[in-house]
Amino acid sequence: MALVILRRLAQALITVAVVLTLVFLLFSVIPGNYVSSLMAEKRGVDPAVAARIAASLHLNDPTPLRLWHYFVDLLHGNLGVSFSTQQPVTEMLSGRIFASVRLALAAISFAIVTGLPLGYLAASRQGRWVDGVAMVFAVSGLSVPAFWFGLLAMYVFSLQLGLLPTFGYGGGDLAHLVMPALTLGIAPMALLARTTRAAVLETRNADFIRTARSKGMSEGRLVRKHLARNAFVLILTMIGLQFGAMLGGSVVIESLFAWPGVGSLLIQSVGLRDIPVVQGCILVIVLFFLAVNTLVDIAYLIIDPRIRYK
Amino acid sequence: MKRTQDHHRRHGITRRSFFSGAGALGAAAALTNGTALSALLPTPARAAEAAPMPGGTMHLAAPYGSALKSLDPHATWRSQDMVVSKAFHRSLYSWDTSKNAPAPDLAASVTAEADGMTHTYKLHDNAYFHNGRQVVADDVIWSFTRVMDPDKGFPGAALVANIEGADDYAKGKAKTISGLKKIDDLSFQIKMKNYTDPGLLFFDGVTSILPKEEVAKPDFLTHPVGCGPFSFSQHVAGSSISGKKFDKYYKPGKPYADGVHFVITGDYSALDMAFRSGELDATVLSASAYALYKNDAKLSKGLVEVHELFTRHMGMNLKMKPFDDEKVRQAINYAIDRDLIIDKLIKGKAFKAVSWLPSSSIAFDETRKPYPFDVDKAKELMKASAYPDGAEVTIWATNGTNGTGVAQAITPYLAAIGLKVTLKVVESSVLSDALHSGTAQAWLYSSGTGPDPIAALRDFDSRVTRAGGNTTGFSDPAYDKMLDDAAGEVDPDKRRKLTMQADGYIFDKAPVWFFNTNKAVVATQPWIHNVGGNVTEAAILEVDDMWLGKDAPGRS
Numbered sequence: 001m002a003l004v005i006l007r008r009l010a011q012a013l014i015t016v017a018v019v020l021t022l023v024f025l026l027f028s029v030i031p032g033n034y035v036s037s038l039m040a041e042k043r044g045v046d047p048a049v050a051a052r053i054a055a056s057l058h059l060n061d062p063t064p065l066r067l068w069h070y071f072v073d074l075l076h077g078n079l080g081v082s083f084s085t086q087q088p089v090t091e092m093l094s095g096r097i098f099a100s101v102r103l104a105l106a107a108i109s110f111a112i113v114t115g116l117p118l119g120y121l122a123a124s125r126q127g128r129w130v131d132g133v134a135m136v137f138a139v140s141g142l143s144v145p146a147f148w149f150g151l152l153a154m155y156v157f158s159l160q161l162g163l164l165p166t167f168g169y170g171g172g173d174l175a176h177l178v179m180p181a182l183t184l185g186i187a188p189m190a191l192l193a194r195t196t197r198a199a200v201l202e203t204r205n206a207d208f209i210r211t212a213r214s215k216g217m218s219e220g221r222l223v224r225k226h227l228a229r230n231a232f233v234l235i236l237t238m239i240g241l242q243f244g245a246m247l248g249g250s251v252v253i254e255s256l257f258a259w260p261g262v263g264s265l266l267i268q269s270v271g272l273r274d275i276p277v278v279q280g281c282i283l284v285i286v287l288f289f290l291a292v293n294t295l296v297d298i299a300y301l302i303i304d305p306r307i308r309y310k
Numbered sequence: 311m312k313r314t315q316d317h318h319r320r321h322g323i324t325r326r327s328f329f330s331g332a333g334a335l336g337a338a339a340a341l342t343n344g345t346a347l348s349a350l351l352p353t354p355a356r357a358a359e360a361a362p363m364p365g366g367t368m369h370l371a372a373p374y375g376s377a378l379k380s381l382d383p384h385a386t387w388r389s390q391d392m393v394v395s396k397a398f399h400r401s402l403y404s405w406d407t408s409k410n411a412p413a414p415d416l417a418a419s420v421t422a423e424a425d426g427m428t429h430t431y432k433l434h435d436n437a438y439f440h441n442g443r444q445v446v447a448d449d450v451i452w453s454f455t456r457v458m459d460p461d462k463g464f465p466g467a468a469l470v471a472n473i474e475g476a477d478d479y480a481k482g483k484a485k486t487i488s489g490l491k492k493i494d495d496l497s498f499q500i501k502m503k504n505y506t507d508p509g510l511l512f513f514d515g516v517t518s519i520l521p522k523e524e525v526a527k528p529d530f531l532t533h534p535v536g537c538g539p540f541s542f543s544q545h546v547a548g549s550s551i552s553g554k555k556f557d558k559y560y561k562p563g564k565p566y567a568d569g570v571h572f573v574i575t576g577d578y579s580a581l582d583m584a585f586r587s588g589e590l591d592a593t594v595l596s597a598s599a600y601a602l603y604k605n606d607a608k609l610s611k612g613l614v615e616v617h618e619l620f621t622r623h624m625g626m627n628l629k630m631k632p633f634d635d636e637k638v639r640q641a642i643n644y645a646i647d648r649d650l651i652i653d654k655l656i657k658g659k660a661f662k663a664v665s666w667l668p669s670s671s672i673a674f675d676e677t678r679k680p681y682p683f684d685v686d687k688a689k690e691l692m693k694a695s696a697y698p699d700g701a702e703v704t705i706w707a708t709n710g711t712n713g714t715g716v717a718q719a720i721t722p723y724l725a726a727i728g729l730k731v732t733l734k735v736v737e738s739s740v741l742s743d744a745l746h747s748g749t750a751q752a753w754l755y756s757s758g759t760g761p762d763p764i765a766a767l768r769d770f771d772s773r774v775t776r777a778g779g780n781t782t783g784f785s786d787p788a789y790d791k792m793l794d795d796a797a798g799e800v801d802p803d804k805r806r807k808l809t810m811q812a813d814g815y816i817f818d819k820a821p822v823w824f825f826n827t828n829k830a831v832v833a834t835q836p837w838i839h840n841v842g843g844n845v846t847e848a849a850i851l852e853v854d855d856m857w858l859g860k861d862a863p864g865r866s
Contacts, residue, residue, distance in 0.1 A: 031739075032737065032743050036743045039739075049465065052460055052463040084379045086385065091532075151580075151583065154583040158589075159583055166583050166584040255576060256577050258573055258574060258580065259548070260546050264548050271739075
């Protein structure tokens with residue numbers, strides 16, 4: 001297991017370096033920089049001032065030189081200072097990481113708690129009306145745009161029922177978390193329901209299940225000992241991918257619900273061409289994705305020891 | 311209607327009333343152009359206002375983006391940031407929405423000297439920063455000097471640069487700004503480089519008066535200290551910011567509310583939902599929401615409509631064909647039915663532009679008629695131009711109703727006069743780069759056209775670079791002279807007439823297609839009072855004036 005973790009760490013370092021380099025280069029070649037974003041604002045900035053800002057932020061330096069400085073600083077644990085807020089990027093990210101992870105955890109919990117039973121129920125009632133209803137629900141969850149679902153949730157829970165606040169973070173209370181988490185979790189929930197159904201059906205028809213059943217194993221024990229364990233490998237992969245992508249994929253939800261996460265900071269910073277913050281956000285998103293998937297890999301080893309030998 | 315009546319009571323034009331007469335001029339212009347008077351002047355949400363009630367927390371919106379750019383008011387000129395900074399900071403002036411003119415704020419009195427360029431100020435003797443220290447003349451001088459700091463690159467430098475010696479300071483030729491002189495602890499003088507009313511320059515958050523000792527602290531960027539009506543209490547970056555009543559605020563009895571809470575969001579749909587559910591006391595509206603609110607018997611009662619000082623237009627690069635021909639540019643202004651586009655596409659949330667200066671500008675010429683929709687006249691002009699067979703035109707636009715939406719709407723009109731349009735959709739900073747480098751042929755854009763009309767008309771001054779605002783590359787020495795004459799005229803009436811003349815010149819030369827000026831709309835709940843309409847930016851509200859009624863949710 002230690003070898004797996006070490007290998008994963010090495011892969012993660014390479015991935016992070018590649019992604020950060022690509023993003024940095026991308027922002028160097030696309031038109032516009034932080035100064036042009038300032039000049040594009042409703043009230044423009046004086047050109048002389050703009051030139052001074054560009055010089056002070058080293059925006060006119062050659063790209064390789066800026067990239068070199070960025071990585072040197074990164075190796076010293078310094079993510080730089082935001083062009084726009086003049087705050088250290090680490091400071092800006094610290095509060096937002098907690099909010100994003102909190103939202104992602106709530107959303108994935110909702111997806112697991114709802115999607116898994118729904119998928120299992122559909123598989124165990126294959127071809128019956130329960131299966132049909134569950135799958136219609138799942139397909140709807142996948143096809144409805146998250147933005148629209150969020151607005152619908154606002155309309156129902158906030159405007160009509162007055163049960164939940166429309167948006168905001170509040171004091172970090174549960175009431176403010178519910179709607180963004182539901183909205184972010186609806187698509188993963190639907191995907192998990194479909195994956196669970198497919199995995200359960202596939203495993204249920206496997207030879208070892210038929211053998212166990214013919215030996216007289218009780219249905220409960222069969223599910224616990226054989227079916228769940230084997231089907232869960234596929235489900236876990238899906239959970240890992242969905243959970244890992246949530247930090248980067250919650251941009252729209254965070255913007256809609258005024259949720260102070262990394263996604264909304266990223267989108268704001270891209271618009272401003274605030275490269276240090278963009279790089280910081282990308283770093284967090286990539287690291288989160290890699291960490292979650294490393295944990296999933298480790299979980300494979302625990303769930304299915306055969307993977308260890310592969 | 312009280313606000314409108316006050317407007318009409320003003321008489322005569324003095325140096326100050328030159329500017330404070332903006333509303334009346336705008337009103338006259340609106341009538342001339344067939345625009346409803348109520349739509350032009352800031353429309354008060356409700357007529358009857360009872361005696362202000364102290365207490366409660368106001369819940370407002372900081373719209374347009376998902377995060378504030380900076381809590382340092384000198385560092386940002388974004389509308390969203392200024393909405394918030396108005397609660398925590400004060401400047402020498404503020405924008406008086408009831409008079410549609412700048413009014414002294416931290417300055418208790420302002421006296422213009424005989425030379426027309428020197429202004430003597432006396433500060434309120436009861437103005438304090440949130441750290442308890444009194445606001446003194448040194449703070450004004452230090453704040454303005456900080457804004458000009460060449461190492462900082464603050465946007466307000468463009469305003470402070472109008473003070474004598476400010477440029478020398480910025481260039482390192484002087485250690486202080488010579489035009490700023492302390493008289494005593496509460497008095498000082500500002501000597502301008504020209505006759506511009508300082509009130510038109512020093513009312514925004516970018517020229518806030520700050521306490522030096524607090525700015526020097528490392529946590530100033532996260533815990534701002536000012537002398538505004540509310541002291542900072544909490545900022546959840548990307549979500550909300552709030553403040554609590556500052557008991558030593560210099561205006562007796564104000565602010566009325568005990569606290570203020572801004573939700574930071576760029577999502578109009580969410581703002582609409584929150585307003586309808588009563589979580590927000592006031593918010594700006596999108597065009598589609600405005601159409602719904604206007605037709606709703608209940609919601610329409612709380613609308614404050616504001617004629618903002620921004621002109622939306624299609625800029626034309628005069629160094630590129632076919633826009634090097636004045637007749638083509640004029641033909642475009644005749645060829646497009648703007649009324650239809652404003653009505654159907656913009657949902658009525660705009661006023662038809664006449665010339666570069668909006669009809670709410672202090673130097674708008676009320677006798678000028680807008681280009682009428684006249685296709686025959688447009689075709690005639692095209693035939694007489696250097697391009698009788700038409701031309702191909704690439705219009706750069708950002709995605710959205712006022713960008714790609716308008717471009718698509720005008721395409722058939724331009725095709726009718728032989729101009730084949732290709733649309734180039736770009737991001738705003740890319741468009742900005744293209745305008746400043748002169749690579750775009752035509753573009754849809756919105757430019758600030760006030761409150762100082764001469765500054766707005768400098769967008770066509772040949773000595774101003776494209777990056778400096780002359781994006782069309784307009785070059786005409788006769789026009790430059792007109793502007794210089796206007797700027798050099800101390801008599802306000804003559805100055806206004808010369809400015810009008812310059813605006814008329816631009817109208818004739820048509821370096822842009824004059825599209826519309828923004829009608830900003832603020833929706834207000836029945837329980838919030840004294841919400842004014844700010845023509846410089848409708849979302850910026852004077853939070854110290856506003857108060858909550860007894861049935862406001864913010865009181866529970």
